[in-house]
Every structure is written in C-alpha cells, then in structure tokens.
Amino acid sequence: MFWLDIKIAWFMATRQIMRSNIWTTLLIVGVMTLTSLNLIVISGILVGLIEGSVQANKNYYTGDVIVSKLEEKEYIENSNAVISQIKNIDGVKNYSARYLDGVSIEANYRTRTDDTKQPDVASAQAVGINPEQEDALTGISKFVVEGEYLTSQDYDKVLIGAYLLKKYLPVDSPGFAALENIGPGTKIRISFGTTTREFTVKGILKAKVDELTTRVYFVDSQLRGLIGREDFNVDEISVVLDPNINPSDVTNRLLAAGVGSVAKVQTFSEAEPKFLKDIKATFALLGNAISSIGLAVASITVFIVIFINAITRRKFIGIAKGIGISGRAIELSYVMQSFFYAICGSVIGLLMVYGFLEPYFAANPIDFPFSDGILVAPVFETGVRVGLLIFATIIAGYVPARMIVRKNTLDSILGRN
C-alpha cells in the first residue's frame, strides 16, 4: 500500500511541478539556492578568513614542515647534519635555514637633540636569510612595500618589518614600541647584545603574517658573524614538500632519524600559533551558529511556501481525498515537491560554490585587514549542510500538507473553515 501511495504521490507531484507557473517555480528554487548558499558560503567565508591566515603562515613562513631550536637551546645543534637529513628525504622540494637573534633597533638618533627624551627604540627579532633561497621558498620579496628586497651581496643593509614602524602600526601601546620616520635609505642602529652597528634600511616588508612583519631581515652571511655563528648552526629551517607528500610522514622520518633530540620538528598545522587555532575554533563555532539560523530561516521559508501552496490547493486536496486518494499519498506528493525544490536549490548552490565561488575566491582572496580570506567548503561538511537543508525542507513541506490533509474532506472541498 505504501508503494502505491508513493506511486500516486509521484504521479501528482510531477504533474503539479511541470504545470505550475514557471515564475513561481523559479522563485522557490531561487530562494532555496540563496538559502543553500547562505548555509555554505557564510560559514565558509568565516572559516576561510582564518584559513587564509593559516595558509599564509604556511606559505610564507613555516612551509610544510618547520624544524626549530629546542626551547632550552640557543640554536639547532649540528645544523648541517640536520639539513643533510632533510635534503635526503624523498619529496622535499626546497628548504630555507634561518638564523635568529633578539635585537634592539634605534632610529632617529642623528636628529635627537634632547637627551632627557627617551630614544626611539624598538625590540625585534633579527633573521639571517639567504635572500635567494628564502624567496624561492616563501616568495617574500613580493611583500616589500617600500624600497627593495635583499640580495646576497648586500652588506649593512636590512629589510624591516612594517609592524616595527609607527606608520604601519599606529598603536600606542606601553608594551610595544614602534619606530618613527623610517623609510628606504634611513639609517638605523641595531644592537646585538653589547655590539651595536649602523645599518641602512633597504626595504620595508608588509605581509598578513605577523612572524614576517615583526622581524628585521639580514643577509645570513653578515648576521652569522654578528651573532657568532660561524659554526653555521641555524635556529629554524622551513621545508617545502612536493604536493603529494604528507607532512606528517616527513616529520616522522626526521624524528625517527633522531632530529628530535636537537630540534623541535613540527608540521605546519602543529606549528600554527595558538591564537590562530583559537580563532579558527571560534569562527567555526560562529559559522555553525549562523548556519543554524540559516537552516531555521530556510525551514520557515519552505514551510510558508508549501503552506501557501497547500492552502491555495486545499480545495483540490479535498477533491483528491473525496475521490479516494489516500491522505498519505497526498502528503507524500507535497513532500516530493519540497524535495524537488530543495534538490534544485542545493544543486544550483553547489554548482555555484564549486564551479565559481571557491575557485574565484582562491584566485582573488578577500582583502581582510589581517588575512586574505578564501572560501572554505570541504566536501563532507558541505554535504552535511546540504543534507540538513534537504531534511529540514522535507519536514517543512510535510507539516503543512499534513495539516491540510487532516482537515474534514467536505470542508476542504467547500472551502469552509
């Protein structure tokens, strides 16, 4: 009997859809499309906003794997051996070794006339890089917003991170000092412990990765001498892998080779800053909350649409019951119509997301102040959201149909309340 109900429901539903007003159908499908986009895109952008930061952190700083000094050590001991091991792992595409040291930078000392005033000083992390190797790995030269990027031949020249400069970070915080009047060609004094030396700012680097924009960059050969690292022991090594290589496999191999005794070995996700992980979780929560509201709005929308549809067809529902069509078949015919609208809206929504929006935002990220936002729409999670939408739509279609079908047959036919 249930099979017969389904057969009759299909018979009536297909004909109602085929012969309904095309504009009404388009309007309902349009609403469902917007609803599915609302469910997928809003949370996708929220997550993507942070994912943009995560990707930038990976692409421009950590690489796929980052090997860094142990907390209790000054550097990665026997760095050359570690680098050799990294180079020997299949799937390692490139790497960049960096020297790090805490420094103090002073600016405007030549124009300072009043000794009672505080000098213009900021603390920063000095990074010694092989400019060509670093650029090949992370492409940071494209973030130089003023002046020029370093070359291996540069001496007494530095790149300075924008967040060390007041004009790029106009925040007056007692715990964080920034330098004034700095531009390409400006002379600054940098102190390494007891040694102080004058450098020329060659360029200013600004990226949406804090690690990059709070550092001052030197050519590695010069910094090595200044901080006493003629043993070539570095502080961190970023490693980029071939696309098909799992970073965890590489970290496992390095740990198995004993690198863990001299350095911290992490995948890019393990090395994500804690605040990024926290914001990611927060935004995912927000995305789910907004999606839940979207789902409720979608359910109410479909309920109203189907309810109006059922109310206007109340007479015909009564007639169908009057000639012996079972209530269940009539209810199912409305459920099928709801399903049709939900499927059409969802499919169009998915085509828009995967065929246009996701690739578009990947190519043209949204320029948020602290990240380049992309659209994140993982297939499984998107599938769950679409599944929920379809389920909610079916329920929202069933309830009004059931309400009308339960009414007295004659009252429905005659339009009596």
Added chain:
Amino acid sequence: MITVKELTKTFKDGDKETRVLKGVDFEAPNGDFIAIMGRSGAGKSTFLYQMSLLDIPTSGQIIIDGSDVSSLSSAEKTKFRLERLGYVFQDYALLPDLTAIENVALPLLMLGETKKQAYKHAQDMLTQVGLGHRIDNLPSEMSGGEQQRVSVARAIVHKPKILFADEPTANLDNISSKQVMEIFKELNAGGQTIIMVTHEEEYAQAAKRIVRLDDGRIVS
C-alpha cells in the same frame, strides 16, 4: 443497496446550532435512480454529503450493502469511497494540474492498476462520454460541459456501486445538461445506482424516483 436510518446533521457556529437534517430515513435499492429535490436550504446537498461519506453525520446510520459505514475511520471512508462510490460535483471538481485522461485515470491508479491499464480504461471512458478527442487537455482548456463529462467519466471509471451527483447540471447550458442527463440515463439503464440532487424539475424527471426534502425531513 443504501439504507439511511434516523440521520441528523447539526452545524454549530459558536453557541448557535442549526439542525439541517432532522432524522431522515431513506432507502435506495441497487439499480435505482433517485432525484433529491427541495427548495434552497432544505438540506438536500447536506443529505447527499452524509450518504456519500464526504461529511460526518451528527447521528444516525448509513448502511451500504449491509455494512454500517457511518462508523468507519477517516482512512477507511476514503478507501470505501475509492472502491464503492463515485461523485459528480456541481463545479466539476477536476484537479487542475491533470489532463482529462490523468483525472480519470487517477482513481484507477489508486486502485492498483498499472499506468498502461489505467490510461486505457480512462481513454475508453472518455470516449464513451464523447471526449475521446480531448484526453490530453487540461480542465482550463475545456468548456464547462466538457469538464462535467470528464467529471462523470472519473466518477464511473472504477465501476462504483453508487454514483452520487450534486446539482450536476447547475453550471451547464441546456445542451450540455441534456448530454449529462443522457449519460446518467444510459448508466442507470446499465444497472448503475444513481442518487442525484437537483433543483431542476426537467432533469429530475429523468430519475425513476423523486424524493423531496423540506426543512431537514423527507416529505415525499
């Protein structure tokens, strides 16, 4: 055979009660053709709705072929209507999204016939009522008389025990009305039980028997 015993129907509107049927007793043997007549408000349509299980009487019994059908559940009544009863409504009551053949085939499909069988029987029935050439037309594409003939075809396609008709000619012109009445006469000649409400004396004469209602009671 349909037997009605002490049938009453009271409508309530707030505190106000209106007794439309006041203890009606009635009997129609198989093969009968009865016209129910009466002035406006006499309760004739209400009486038809109770007998045809479209409405729920306040009290009384309706016995069809020995079974008391007034106590059936809503779903059971729907099934009973499908299997045993046929209806022709005053305003045709066709489903607007279905073509003529689909409207007529629908009860057959619900009875379990295959689409092919149902369409074949529906086409035969439409041809019988003179609409063999209009099977693929929607109700909106047909005249009132044609729609009523589709309604008749739908009402009898599953060979019901009793055919109920509520003012079947009220919205039709003279020619269409006569066509419908001719169909009824032919059906009755073939043994079909018909109970028809009408206010038109001319068409009531086509029936074998006329029952007159006044103020909720059968008066003749």
